[in-house]
Amino acid sequence: MIADLFNTFQLSDLPLSNRMVMAPMTRNRADGDGNVTPIMVSHYQQRASAGLIIAESTTVSPEAVGYPFTPGLFTDAHVSSWLRLTNAVHSSGGRIFVQLQHCGRVSHPSLQPEEASPVAPSPVRPAGKAVTYAGMQDFVTPRELMLAELPGLVAQFRHAAALAMRAGFDGVEIHGGNGYLIDQFLRDGSNRRGDAYGGSVGNRMRLLNEILDAVGEVWPVARIGVRLTPENSFNDMVDSGPQAHFEYIVRELGARGLAYAHVLQGDMSAKPSVVDYRALRACFAGTYIANNGYDLARAKQAIANGEADLVAFGLPFLANPDLVRRYRQGLPLNTADPATFYGGGDAGYTDYPFFPGEEASAA
Secondary structure (H helix, E strand, O other): OOOOOOOOEEEOOEEEOOOEEEOOOOOOOOOOOOOOOHHHHHHHHHOOOOOEEEEEEEEOOHHHOOOOOOOEOOOHHHHHHHHHHHHHHHHOOOOEEEEEEOOHHHOOHHHOHHHOOOEEOOOOOOOOEEEEOOEEEEOOOOEEOOHHHHHHHHHHHHHHHHHHHHOOOOEEEEEEOOOOHHHHHHOOOOOOOOOOOOOOHHHHOHHHHHHHHHHOOOOOHHHEEEEEOOOOOOOOOOOOOHHHHHHHHHHHHHOOOOOEEEEEOOOOOOOOOOOOHHHHHHOOOOOEEEEOOOOHHHHHHHHHOOOOOEEEEOHHHHHOOOHHHHHHHOOOOOOOOHHHOOOOOOOOOOOOOOOOOOOHHHO
């Protein structure tokens, strides 16, 4: 039997109603303390028909913050606010993981406790600008993390993962992509270290492995996923050999028995891809989530050909809370409004309409 996008899927021990994943999308709708707001609860509940929701990037400590109005998961208040959201998703039949991250060098002193310098594997200043409460400001040269600080950093992820369990999530995704701290360690354009955390790809992966070991102390390994972006240049990221380096990384991850590898295929910019993702997918012994610019036809083909087990959709889910129904029934889609992507209120967030009909409320 040929697999289909709308088939049920068994994600480790977790049954999913279909193979469509709502990708994590930062929309800067949390409050100033990193707590989930009521409109966030509504937004996610509206999209509960996705086989799996991966909630937006969620910071693991005050030092991990890199943007205004993004959610956190390091206080009891954060737990309480997220619990309202996960309960709402579950009450509508959905499944939801949370994506845990540390922004590293792409933060800004104005976002850091006591206006400290952001941290990174190496003091390499990225090109570009940070998003701050005062507007766009130039990135600064980050402070290189000392060896003695790394166990504390790992502990931040473990603590956030433990709070995620209290907050009612079905699992956690470790954000190892998009130019944030773990990705900064993984890729040699940003990691210039000469110690056990730099140099070879195995060394550069050491921090991710330690984080996964720590998170695995509080979560079953089958409920832990990892996000990777082998060639995404976002946040001024480069790597000298993404094919070989990330084939090594996904092989190592596959040996762990993780819930999944969630891979952004290609670059979010218009740059042509240099990675063979079919070869990369073949290196991973486990569930593979494909991401980046998929439409219905391409997603169905990827599932049918075995190029992916699940497919993540971003903007289509943002603009269409009932995307599963629309794709299944061949209905027209709403168009996303870029002017409302970041910050603000209900507009462009909870007010995208369901398609009219008796199934609209349940998608």
